[in-house]
Amino acid sequence: MSEVVTRATQDQVAIVTVDSPPVNALSAAVRRGILENVNAAVADPAVQAIVLVCAGRTFIAGADITEFGKPPQPPALNDVIAALENSPKPTIAAIHGTALGGGLEVALGCHFRVAVKEAKLGLPEVKLGLLPGAGGTQRLPRAVGPELAVQMIVGGSPIGAAEALKHGLVEEVVENLVAGAVAFAKKVLAEKRPLRRLRDDDSKLAAAKADRSIFTNAVAAMTKKARGLEAPFACADAIGAAIDLPFEEGLKKEREGFMKLVVSDQSKAQRYAFFAEREAAKVDGVPDGTKPRPVSRVAIIGAGTMGGGIAMSFANAGIPVTLIETGEEQLKRGLGIMQKNWEATAARGGLPPDAPAKRMALITGLVGLENVKDADLIIEAVFETMAVKKEVFTAVDAHAKPGAVLASNTSYLSIDEIAATTKRPQDVLGMHFFSPANVMKLCEIVRGAKTAPDALLTAVSIAKKIAKVPVVVGVCDGFVGNRMLAARSKQSEKLLFEGALPQQVDAVVTKFGMPMGPFAMGDLAGLDIGWRSRKDRGIKSEIADALCEAGRFGQKTGKGYYKYEQGSRAPMPDPEVETLINDTLAKLGLKRRDITDEEILERMVYPMINEGARILEEKIAARPSDIDVVWLYGYGWPIYRGGPMHYADSVGLKHIAERLSAYAKATNDPSLEPAPLLARLAAEGKTFASLTQPSKAAA
Numbered sequence: 075m076s077e078v079v080t081r082a083t084q085d086q087v088a089i090v091t092v093d094s095p096p097v098n099a100l101s102a103a104v105r106r107g108i109l110e111n112v113n114a115a116v117a118d119p120a121v122q123a124i125v126l127v128c129a130g131r132t133f134i135a136g137a138d139i140t141e142f143g144k145p146p147q148p149p150a151l152n153d154v155i156a157a158l159e160n161s162p163k164p165t166i167a168a169i170h171g172t173a174l175g176g177g178l179e180v181a182l183g184c185h186f187r188v189a190v191k192e193a194k195l196g197l198p199e200v201k202l203g204l205l206p207g208a209g210g211t212q213r214l215p216r217a218v219g220p221e222l223a224v225q226m227i228v229g230g231s232p233i234g235a236a237e238a239l240k241h242g243l244v245e246e247v248v249e250n251l252v253a254g255a256v257a258f259a260k261k262v263l264a265e266k267r268p269l270r271r272l273r274d275d276d277s278k279l280a281a282a283k284a285d286r287s288i289f290t291n292a293v294a295a296m297t298k299k300a301r302g303l304e305a306p307f308a309c310a311d312a313i314g315a316a317i318d319l320p321f322e323e324g325l326k327k328e329r330e331g332f333m334k335l336v337v338s339d340q341s342k343a344q345r346y347a348f349f350a351e352r353e354a355a356k357v358d359g360v361p362d363g364t365k366p367r368p369v370s371r372v373a374i375i376g377a378g379t380m381g382g383g384i385a386m387s388f389a390n391a392g393i394p395v396t397l398i399e400t401g402e403e404q405l406k407r408g409l410g411i412m413q414k415n416w417e418a419t420a421a422r423g424g425l426p427p428d429a430p431a432k433r434m435a436l437i438t439g440l441v442g443l444e445n446v447k448d449a450d451l452i453i454e455a456v457f458e459t460m461a462v463k464k465e466v467f468t469a470v471d472a473h474a475k476p477g478a479v480l481a482s483n484t485s486y487l488s489i490d491e492i493a494a495t496t497k498r499p500q501d502v503l504g505m506h507f508f509s510p511a512n513v514m515k516l517c518e519i520v521r522g523a524k525t526a527p528d529a530l531l532t533a534v535s536i537a538k539k540i541a542k543v544p545v546v547v548g549v550c551d552g553f554v555g556n557r558m559l560a561a562r563s564k565q566s567e568k569l570l571f572e573g574a575l576p577q578q579v580d581a582v583v584t585k586f587g588m589p590m591g592p593f594a595m596g597d598l599a600g601l602d603i604g605w606r607s608r609k610d611r612g613i614k615s616e617i618a619d620a621l622c623e624a625g626r627f628g629q630k631t632g633k634g635y636y637k638y639e640q641g642s643r644a645p646m647p648d649p650e651v652e653t654l655i656n657d658t659l660a661k662l663g664l665k666r667r668d669i670t671d672e673e674i675l676e677r678m679v680y681p682m683i684n685e686g687a688r689i690l691e692e693k694i695a696a697r698p699s700d701i702d703v704v705w706l707y708g709y710g711w712p713i714y715r716g717g718p719m720h721y722a723d724s725v726g727l728k729h730i731a732e733r734l735s736a737y738a739k740a741t742n743d744p745s746l747e748p749a750p751l752l753a754r755l756a757a758e759g760k761t762f763a764s765l766t767q768p769s770k771a772a773a
Contacts (some may be wrong), residue, residue, distance in 0.1 A: 079107025081115060087259045089252065097135035098128045099178045102147035102769040104138075108180070109149050109611050112157045122501070123164045123259035126184060127252055132171025133193070134180055137347070139202065139345060142336060151176055151208040152325075155183030159271050164262045168255035169193045169244070174232065179206055182213040185269040187244040188258050189235040190251055195243060196232025201340030202348055203305045203714065207332030211312035212324045213272040217243050220282045220317060224292040229308045242278075273321045282317050289317055302587045303342050303714055339724060343716030347706055350699035352546045352718065353766075357534060358696045366532040367477060373398060373449035375466060377408025377439070380483055381455035383511025386412055389433040390512065391540040396449060397439045399504035404438045414436070415512070443469040446478075451536060455483040461705035463487060464495045471496035479529045482507040482520075486552040489522040493543055500525035503532055504587040506553060507542075508708045510684040518553050541706045548694040554704045557689065558718070561681040561745075566592040568741065570655060573666030574674060576635040577647040582674040587712025592678075593635040594645045597628035601635075616658050624654070677737060680730050683722040690765065698762035723761040731756035 078094040078101075090111045092098045110124065115121045124479070128134060141147070158165045158180065169189040174196050181187050181195070189195070197206045198216060203210060206227060218241040225231060238244045248254025261267075282288045293310040300306040308331045315327040335341050369621035371649050373396040374385050377678035385395045399405035416430035443466070446452045452474055463482060470480055480502045482492050493502035493531035504520025518538040521530055530546065537544035547553045552560055566579055580591020590598070596618075605622040608615060621634060628634030629643060636645035659666060686701045695701050702717020715721045722730055731748040748756065757760065 077107075078103050079090055079111050081111040081170075081219045083118075083121060084256055085260065086120065086263075087116065087256050088121040088124045088551045089256070090115065090124060090126050091129055092126070092134060093129035095130050098130060098134055098177070099136060099138040100134055100180070101138040101141065101149060104134075105149050105151060105154050107267060109154050109157050112154075112161065116157075116161050116163060121163065122263055123166065123253045124158075124161060124165045125168050125252070126158070126180070128170070130171075131165075133169045133173040134177030135172050136142065136175035136177055136198075138350070140247040142345065144489070145737065149177055151179065155180060157571070158183040159185075159273065161185075161269075164259060164267070164269055166255055166262070167197065168248075168251050169235075170251050170423060172196070172232065174211075175199055175206065176208055179208040179210045179213070182210065182217060182272055186258070186262060187238075188248050188255050189237050189238060189244045190249070190254075191247050193238075195235075195238050196230070196233040197227045198217045198230040199230065199304045200228060200230040200309050201344065203303075203304060203314050203338065203344035204335050205309045205331050205407075207329065207336075209325055209328070211309065211331075212316045214243075215313055215316045216275050217241075219278040220289045220313060220650060221292045221355065223313055224289070224296055225570060226295040226308065226403055227313060228293060228306045245558055251586050256494070268300055273274040279317050286317070289314065302712055308335055323624040343714050343720060343724075346699075346716045346720050347702065347713055350703050350706075350720075351543055354504045354543065354700050354703045355534065355538070357530060357546050360531060361527060364527045366535040367450065367528055369393070369450040369479075369532060369536050371396065371449050371451075372536075373446040374455060374478055375443065375452065375470070376455040377405050377448070378455065380507060381453075382408045382412050382511075383509065384453055384455055384483065384507050386415065386433070386436055386512035387507075387540045387542070394446055395542070397437055398443060398658060399439070399441055399443050402441055405441060409439050430640045444473045446473050447468055447475060449474070449478055451481065451532065453480045453481045455485055455507075458463070458485060458487070460487055460491065463492050467492050467495045467502070471498065477501070479503070479531060479532050483507055484520075486556050488551075489520045489549050490524075493522050493524060500526040501529050503529055503630075504549075504553070505532055505537070508555075510543065514708060515541070515543045516555075516704060517544050518555065518704060518708070519546045520549060520553055521542050521546055522549060539741075543703060545700050545703050546696065547700070547704075548692070550689075550692065550694050554686075554689055554695050555708050556703055557694075558682040558685045558701075561685040562571045562678055563592060564745075565677040565681050567615060567618070568704060568743070569669060569677065571659065571662075571664060572669060572741075574654060575647070575655070577645075579672075579674055579678070580645075582671045583678055585671075586675060586679070587715060588712040597634035597636055597638075597645060598643075598742045600628050601628055602627040616662065616722075617655055620654055620658055621651070626651075676733050679718065680698055680734050680737075681746060683718050683730060684734055684746070684749050684752055686719055687752040687755075687762075690762075691749065691751045697766045699766065719762045724764050727752060727756040727761065728759070 080091050082089050087696050092104055094104050115124045123250050165184040166186045167184040170193055171220035172194045173181050178195050180196055197210045199206050223243055239247050246258055297306050300370055312331050315324040371394050374381050375398045377397050377399045385397050388395045413434055416433055419425045420427055420430050452470055458461050458468055482504050484504055485506055489504045493499035503525045508514035508516050508517035519533045534544045569579055577591035580593050583591040594652045603621055626633040629638055632638045637648040689695050701719050705711035705717050731752055734746050734748050
């Protein structure tokens with residue numbers, strides 16, 4: 075018998091316990107252990123019912139995804155589920171923590187399910203570019219009906235025990251997991267309840283069989299935001315098979331869908347992203363045993379768009395915030411916007427009605443920097459100029475308590491220069507949030523030359539607490555994300571001088587999967603910001619400057635690279651812009667040429683990859699996957715392409731290096747020549763992934 079699964083008998087009930095930390099993933103050993111123990115319990119005349127339970131903090135939280143792509147080891151998960159389903163004795167899954175993916179599929183194979191009230195149940199495979207491959211798409215619609223099954227499988231969102239009880243996914247919510255499950259088993263025996271095999275029960279499919287729009291409307295609602303993704307539609311097809319086909323045929327259809335997805339580039343990219351996010355939380359160069367400093371109160375300086383969004387993130391996590399401004403009016407305006415944002419979310423049903431008031435109660439608005447004195451973490455979110463930042467940090471240094479972590483929300487300025495204005499550079503680091511900060515998941519944690527390891531860990535752990543994805547980066551202009559974005563911006567601008575139009579460039583970038591193209595993004599941010607900055611530095615950009623001189627600042631003026639109808643944010647191509655570009659090129663003596671979509675895509679993406687290679691050489695990022703996490707969670711890079719460095723590996727570094735060299739010569743731009751690291755890996759036939767060892771983590 076397997077040591078990760080054990081069996082004990084109590085009052086004629088066999089308790090089969092899975093104990094495979096950390097999340098009881100369905101490895102070959104766990105599958106074998108469940109199968110052996112269930113078969114032994116069925117054969118044991120002293121046993122009348124079987125309870126499947128897990129030790130540790132959770133029920134089975136999914137498959138062991140490190141086994142994907144490797145030769146399958148027996149027993150198959152379907153064989154384990156069949157043993158539970160075909161048992162002549164009642165089988166009961168006792169769920170705590172999370173029953174996810176294969177874990178919920180195992181529970182669906184049992185005749186009955188009970189759960190503690192904190193339990194969560196779900197089939198989130200879609201988030202890995204997969205569909206449930208062990209009967210989940212066939213049994214769940216039979217357990218809860220197709221509408222909720224679509225939400226859980228196509229949307230990938232788990233439900234709580236109360237909702238599971240309401241929809242018949244669990245029979246009972248119990249106080250004490252094992253005792254409650256055993257008591258339930260005895261009740262089933264005493265009442266001689268028939269054993270319910272979900273595969274045989276089509277009662278909850280009847281309405282959708284009679285009116286298929288019940289199913290198709292649910293799918294349409296869940297796939298609205300699935301642009302470019304394959305898995306949500308494959309999941310929907312598999313659920314459709316549960317409605318249209320007998321169980322065994324539906325199971326076959328599900329298996330075909332799973333086998334197709336598991337080898338797809340999209341699923342490989344999504345599984346890579348899953349591991350990359352976990353890897354990013356591992357911080358290099360921190361001595362073993364280093365603990366983060368305690369943070370019970372946070373102060374945020376600046377109640378503008380960024381400061382307000384950051385404050386909302388902390389209040390959302392239940393952490394009290396002191397929000398500090400220089401004047402009452404700015405403070406009042408900032409607090410008002412936060413309240414409005416929460417109230418709008420509550421009105422849409424995204425928050426309970428009492429949540430806005432509860433969250434606002436966690437925020438204390440005060441005027442004056444001396445009010446940082448009680449905070450364990452102080453985040454500065456003021457105007458992005460070095461002089462202002464230095465002034466703020468000098469004042470904060472005078473008022474902050476010893477040991478407080480001082481963070482700047484700068485998007486490109488030097489943390490070392492900011493830290494030098496204080497007497498405690500070891501406590502200073504960057505926490506670069508992305509706009510809107512209460513929505514975007516990324517937080518670039520910038521490690522200064524003198525940042526103390528425990529200060530760094532404090533920033534990483536607090537970022538996780540407020541549901542952000544932290545990535546530790548080094549000091550350089552623009553850190554990881556904005557530095558790579560600058561390489562793309564340079565090319566997008568050059569393309570206009572060569573003959574491309576804004577709408578052509580943006581269409582290529584959005585077709586690739588980005589939420590916006592560079593010119594629509596410029597209009598959203600405001601073209602006057604870059605114009606002011608160029609004038610300060612004595613730099614010219616004739617097309618962008620001409621737009622600004624014509625009062626075209628983007629969405630806020632209704633005209634930029636595009637025109638915008640009154641009250642609309644939808645960019646519309648404007649013939650005036652084409653005329654302005656033509657006139658500018660004529661003045662400069664330049665001729666337009668036809669530029670292919672392929673060239674546009676390569677010049678939008680390959681220079682970013684090249685900059686990523688330089689970032690790795692300079693050790694600004696610890697791993698290629700960290701760069702990918704920055705782009706996935708901070709810039710809307712499509713998850714099904716895995717991030718710029720993963721995408722580079724899938725295209726082939728040799729091809730990218732050759733194309734960059736060709737563009738460097740064709741456009742007379744030596745900055746496009748392949749970075750030494752990219753050139754070396756390309757020459758050796760290697761990938762960026764070869765720079766790091768693959769993770770051994772399980773899902």
